[in-house]
Amino acid sequence: MSEKKTTGAALTPRPAPRLTSQTAGYWKAAREGWLLLGDCAACGKLSHPPQTVCPFCWTAGLGNRKASGKATLNSFTVVHQSGVPALRERLPYIVAYVELEEGICLLSNLVNCPPAEARIGMALRVLFEAITDESAAVLFEPA
Ligand SMILES: [Zn+2]
Secondary structure, three states: OOOOOEOOOOOOOOOOOOOOOOOHHHHHHHHOOOOEEEEOOOOOOEEOOOOOEOOOOOOEOOEEEEOOOEEEEEEEEEEOOOOOHHHHOOOOEEEEEEEEOOOOEEEEEEOOOOHHHOOOOOEEEEEEEEEEOOEEEEEEEEO
């Protein structure tokens, strides 16, 4: 990924993730503009989010790989109501199920895209929205 994009500077920060010894590295990488995948040396499979144990072969000590940030929109829904103040500012917003170029699917938000323009199969790219100094939301926008 050659360009690290960010968004959301004028909005109330999204709810912060609870950092643990297992998740802090993932969120810090997102804050620095990288989407990390778990990379298993034993079975060769990638996973998301990174974990300490491979979800496929149960090998401990997974490595990390930086995702390319390229993805495809597999499915989505448009949210029109939210009880969370920071999310209320973003209404309507798109909850997107995206497939990364690496074959991993994950749930995220599609931003910088009016809901009427979202199309299944559209090319996306990752971007990041700072939450704290130690975390950022992993989001996608049209490529
Ligand atoms: Zn494995």
